[in-house]
Amino acid sequence: MEFSALLTSAGINIAVCVLFLSLYSVLRKQPHNFSVYFGRRLAEEKFQRQDDYFSFERLLPTAGWIVKAYWCTEEEIRQVAGLDSVVFLRLFIFSIRIFSITSLVCIFGVLPVNYHGKEMTHNHIPAESLNVFTIANIIEESRKLWVHCIALYIITISACILLYNEYKYISRKRLAHITGSPPNPGHFTVLVRSIPKSDNELLDDTIRNFFVNYHGSSYLSHQMILRKGHFQRFVNCPGALVFFKTRYAAVVASQVLQSSNPMLWVTDLAPEPRDVYWSNLWIPYRQIWLRKLATLAASVVFMFVFIIPVAFVQSMMQLEQLKKMFPSFRGILNKSFFARVVTGYLPSVVLLLSLYTVPPLMMLFSSIEGSISRSGRKRSACLKILFFTVWNVFFVNVLSGSVLNQLNVFTRPKDMPTMLAELVPKQATFFITYVLTSGWASLCSEILQVYNLVYNFFSKCICCCQQNTEYVYSFPYHTEVPKVLLFNLLGFTFAIMAPLILPFLLVYFCLGYLVYRNQILNVYYPKYEMGGKLWPIMHNTIVFSLVLMQVIALGIFTIKHSPVATGFTILLLVGTVLFNEYCRHRFSRIFEAYSAQDVIELDRDDEQSGRMQEIHQHLQDAYSQTPPGEGSSRSGGQVPIELILEDPAQEASESSQELCDTVQEVSEAHEHIIEEGKAHSV
């Protein structure tokens, strides 16, 4: 690919982006689209419905939304969208910072060195092959490689400093969030599973006796988990929620081994009420480990089997292959513009489309796994999708060739650095266009909400039905976090090899920051709070990206016969691993457990202010298994939980039992809401 082709591609994408963003700024002003673009605000009824009068201004693209999204403070975002949104946006801030530094170093330091890497007569720059800008242009045993080594050091050290500061900042935010938010019933409640059955005692009594006996001073009450269904109402009672008088007692009960048989009386701190994944509470505890192993195996198998169709489709997309398969299009394909579009675009579009099938499946795997909370399920799905994305987007494309060859690399870990060093630079062009197409386009698609827009258009304007539009969506962290982390990985791995990717990435991160801020403020409604628990995943993935960057650099320095640079890179690698270990020791437990000091202080505050009594009363009905229309909408001001969708595909993966049970209840609730809605509009 020539430099001019890259510019063409970039030009097309910039035009498309500007077009889509302008379209968005017009569409969002149309009242019948409010439910698509202001879901959260509508749901909270803070957004004033403007009367449906027509003005010319409504058809003009404006940039006001960018200004609004930019000037909103972090504290405001935390209040309306929770800590998780803040953490997600911090990932963008980190990315913008580190890739600004990286761009500076690599564009002004590494790029000229690459360009003048070997003695050759240079063409006019637009006609120059992209390879001239990559590390492939440096001759063997070149002294210029120390520039790359220094760049590697600057990037790694800056990234580590930034990462450490982010971890510290987010830890502090998390602690402030725990201590600052209103009392959470989850902090007082322990989920007990695998309760031994006694012949001469009711299960209810067994639970009461156990906790009165061993936690008598702090036990408050308990609530059996009831499995409801047409045939088995109030039977198979396999666990219970046990309420304690203080947070500290609940933390202690959840962390200390209860019985001398570790498979009995298993305790976990309960999720907050909206976060409980009820249908999974019915799974017998002794199945959980087996389910985890099985889903792990299934995910790994899926990850590897997925290569085959993608590789097939991608090889089909080669120009020569296309010409053979569609002889009638040969004329068009011979024209260089179309050829560029096809080779530059189609492979990544195919990849993008096939990737859409992954999240629902991974969400299904995570449901089967047996997580007790929706947030746990989402985190698990996020991890699975992350592994999947990094493997299937990065590695499979880098190791392109026959499917079997790809797998062989991983059976010879010793040869990996040199093999990656040979293969990665070759794919620089593909990944630069991938950033342009998949990256930029996904942001446009995100802000336009194409699926919902079309759905809304048909349901409102064509079918004239209204009820479905009251749904709001919760933020799909499990698909968005892996996406952003993938671009981080691409940035780091290609930084010193093909620095041309960096400006495009930087644009992606800046635009993404604005787009997601806007979406978080206007569209998504937080269904539950993960308390920033996604950050350790992000941190570890970024450290993995750094290590991968160093491993590939190691391979390159080996290939180019530069032993000194190799030695320095090994040193850097060891340093990075040590940094990660330190961070793990310093921070990770903050994201896993509550500290005695914090919860005792909270308990004392509540006791001294006399709020404890009130909290205890509220506890009893916080975890309601009654029909959601009655139960959860009581907690005034919040959107009823059944109206917040994770995402359409995921809802399909819910276990059928739960669906059967709730269909009737939800439909009743809907009728109620529709009636209210009609009364409102009249």
Next chain:
Amino acid sequence: MEFSALLTSAGINIAVCVLFLSLYSVLRKQPHNFSVYFGRRLAEEKFQRQDDYFSFERLLPTAGWIVKAYWCTEEEIRQVAGLDSVVFLRLFIFSIRIFSITSLVCIFGVLPVNYHGKEMTHNHIPAESLNVFTIANIIEESRKLWVHCIALYIITISACILLYNEYKYISRKRLAHITGSPPNPGHFTVLVRSIPKSDNELLDDTIRNFFVNYHGSSYLSHQMILRKGHFQRFVNCPGALVFFKTRYAAVVASQVLQSSNPMLWVTDLAPEPRDVYWSNLWIPYRQIWLRKLATLAASVVFMFVFIIPVAFVQSMMQLEQLKKMFPSFRGILNKSFFARVVTGYLPSVVLLLSLYTVPPLMMLFSSIEGSISRSGRKRSACLKILFFTVWNVFFVNVLSGSVLNQLNVFTRPKDMPTMLAELVPKQATFFITYVLTSGWASLCSEILQVYNLVYNFFSKCICCCQQNTEYVYSFPYHTEVPKVLLFNLLGFTFAIMAPLILPFLLVYFCLGYLVYRNQILNVYYPKYEMGGKLWPIMHNTIVFSLVLMQVIALGIFTIKHSPVATGFTILLLVGTVLFNEYCRHRFSRIFEAYSAQDVIELDRDDEQSGRMQEIHQHLQDAYSQTPPGEGSSRSGGQVPIELILEDPAQEASESSQELCDTVQEVSEAHEHIIEEGKAHSV
């Protein structure tokens, strides 16, 4: 090697064993050897010193000790030597059981199939090559391989059933041990490290304030850890022992995260007083993770570097090489008997001798690692030596050839099964002789206590000094457990390939059972109690051996083109891994933490019986850092801790600081003991 050569080797070894055991039965009757062979009994002064009269019977070999060792009950052993000895002997019982089954199956099922594996004219059995008895004799695509597959199933399933029962049995023993033993100060005490320094407060006050504030109802008192030395007496107090009123409170304080900074106020349940490794309590907590990583790296490097001298010495021991190097011995070496001895014996003797250097070094690594207890250090050393032994005895010998070739196998994990399948059967002869020499001989050396015997002889009869003989040794689990586990590994991996190894192994385990019972009863004195925590290591290693057996079988079935057997083996492999996962979930936490139920019951018993007051009083002076001669010998009936040696080599690895500090104190104590000894003998 021919069958007759194997019989020669076995004959020599049986003769040597009988000789040594007879020698032992005579030597143990000589009064001046009592300190060598009855160290534990002497130390406890239960052994009645017989007057030094001469009788002819003292020179006759007898088998009375075998009868005594055999008839002693498990409960007696637990009482005199602790739960760890019981667990160690259970490993022998397990081994005897499983290898009885394996021998039955393989000698009567697999061996004849191997022998008639291909159509050939068989020699007279003694002249038959040993290869005829191995799986190498089976032709490709042979239908007889299903015998091996069935044998594999029988061995694995029996092993899993026996392992499960052992785990259950030992768990129950451990729980009974915890609830049944006298109150242990360690159960009431929490070691707190990394206490934040405050400018306007003494460290002592900081600790008191923290625990009174957050654990006010259960906090009893605390004791600073003082670093003593010539220059820094009572300074640098980096941690403290905090005493609680109940066991439950201590368990809670040790398991719950204390501060929102996980690197501050780090709590661990304290080891029992005799088990505390004082010099490691002075290590700043923030160094621990770095020390662990560094020692891990050092151990791995040592493990790999160790190959080089061993491979060199072993290649030197080849017959042709020897003839070249020592032309004068050519005449002797040409004689077949000497040739057999040299090729059969010398390599394993060299290996054995070089392995003696390993335990002190690994013990040193484990000391540097920063374990707070002596038992933790020993467990860690045990694990390191185990990895080292399995790698350097099994893998390095199997993958013999150039050192670089050996490493290459591990860089291609996919080819490992077939590679192992090709290489392992070739080494059958070596490992059969290894069992004879290293296995049987190590038992003889163990029971004879050669080192101590010689030392005792010189110090008593030549130098006429007496003081050192009062020392007793604690059982060297860290060297003996890996040894026994290695023989398990050899048994499993060679069971279906070269079943001739099994009878020799069975003899080793039976003899070992008797020898170690005798030694535990008579020689070793338990310095501290690990509470059976070695069992999970043993269990995991045996499962690893099973998996290795299956992986090698997988390779063999692949080489012999038997896809059905390969399929069934993969099924078995998955089953074994699932079994191990289940055991981990079911049992492993029992060996890591105490359950609320157990400790609360214990607390209640003590409170109701009024013993609690007494325990609290005893707590204050249980952890004494005063000179050992005064401090620890108070706890009447027990042997003073400074007179129990881990083993001579290990003592050299103690940190120099501790040695400097204690030399003076110990010498004072010695003088005291010598004076007492003299008074006694007069």
